[in-house]
Amino acid sequence: xxxxxxxxxxxxxxxxxxxxxxxxxxxxxxxxxxxxxxxxxxxxxxxxxxxxxxxxxxxxxxxxxxxxxxxxxxxxxxxxxxxxxxxxxxxxxxxxxxxxxxxxxxxxxxxxxxxxxxxxxxxxxxxxxxxxxxxxxxxxxxxxxxxxxxxxxxxxxxxxxxxxxxxxxxxxxxxxxxxxxxxxxxxxxxxxxxxxxxxxxxxxxxxxxxxxxxxxxxxxxxxxxxxxxxxxxxxxxxxxxxxxxxxxxxxxxxxx
Numbered sequence: 492x493x494x495x496x497x498x499x500x501x502x503x504x505x506x507x508x509x510x511x512x513x514x515x516x517x518x519x520x521x522x523x524x525x526x527x528x529x530x531x532x533x534x535x536x537x538x539x540x541x542x543x544x545x546x547x548x549x550x551x552x553x554x555x556x557x558x559x560x561x562x563x564x565x566x567x568x569x570x571x572x573x574x575x576x577x578x579x580x581x582x583x584x585x586x587x588x589x590x591x592x593x594x595x596x597x598x599x600x601x602x603x604x605x606x607x608x609x610x611x612x613x614x615x616x617x618x619x620x621x622x623x624x625x626x627x628x629x630x631x632x633x634x635x636x637x638x639x640x641x642x643x644x645x646x647x648x649x650x651x652x653x654x655x656x657x658x659x660x661x662x663x664x665x666x667x668x669x670x671x672x673x674x675x676x677x678x679x680x681x682x683x684x685x686x687x688x689x690x691x692x693x694x695x696x697x698x699x700x701x702x703x704x705x706x707x708x709x710x711x712x713x714x715x716x717x718x719x720x721x722x723x724x725x726x727x728x729x730x731x732x733x734x735x736x737x738x739x740x741x742x743x744x745x746x747x
Contacts, residue, residue: 492554493518494631494663495540499549502535509535511687512549517631522657522664522677527684528706533667534564536684537635540665557631560624560662562617564635570609576619577604586626594622597659598652614645618652625656632656634666650677 495517502510509532517523517540527533538544539551541559568574580591595601598618603611611619617637624632632653638646654677657664681697683689689702697703 493552494554494557495665496552497540497549498552500539500546500551501548502532502539502544503547508686510539510546513684513688515540515682515688517663517665519630520657520661520663521679522654523666523680523682524678525665525667525682525684526669526707527689531685533684534635537633537665537667541633554630558627558629560626560629560632562620562624562632562634562637564639564667566620568608572609574608575604576600576606576608576611579608579619580623580626590626591622594626595619597625597656598622613640614649617641617649621649621652621656625660625662628660629662631663631665634664636667636669638668653677 493516495515497513497515500510500513500515501508513536515536525533525536535544539546541561542551542553576595577591580586580595592601592604595604598621600615600618600622603615603619608616608619621632621634621637624634634653638649641649653664653666656662678694680691681694682691683697683700683703683706685706689706690697690700692700
């Protein structure tokens with residue numbers, strides 16, 4: 492049974508169409524990356540999947556009892572707020588201390604438990620957010636540009652960590668990313684979104700699709716060998732239905 496299924500999902504804010512007739516499923520254990528230009532509806536798409544945004548049309552079905560871990564694109568923390576990493580992990584309600592320690596250890600930041608959140612680097616903070624997301628062993632992890640602001644080595648380490656978590660915990664991973672060459676190569680399936688799904692499939696299929704190249708050019712697919720892992724399930728070929736309309740919506744629609 493699919494973990495999450497979207498059927499004919501559309502989202503509009505006032506007169507701005509953000510998503511149009513999107514069909515999508517998340518299967519157990521797979522890593523799916525969603526790419527697209529600014530304003531293409533990526534963040535809104537993720538929020539629809541987790542239930543934070545209600546579709547204007549269509550429906551989203553979730554497996555009964557589905558547990559979701561979510562890492563947002565941005566989380567502003569007041570630097571004057573005295574809060575340690577460990578205290579943050581217990582919000583909004585107290586968690587088992589052993590589970591908290593195990594989650595922090597799994598992402599490599601157990602030594603930061605007593606540190607103030609405001610003192611963490613960008614990479615450390617993202618790992619803490621990831622640790623919080625895997626509390627309770629979710630069935631699917633959903634991440635919205637989790638490496639934004641990190642340098643290339645930091646991004647590569649983070650994606651390797653995600654692969655390890657998927658392997659060890661058996662959860663599916665759905666992530667929005669702008670880092671095409673690295674994140675696509677770490678994926679089982681790639682969704683190219685520009686308000687609708689332009690194409691989808693295995694990374695090698697998407698990177699050579701005319702729809703993908705029209706959006707991103709031809710210079711990004713050559714690095715797909717980086718971090719490529721083996722998997723034994725089949726993928727659908729690209730759907731060649733993109734209308735090549737690449738005008739983007741206003742910036743606020745992407746983050747709404």
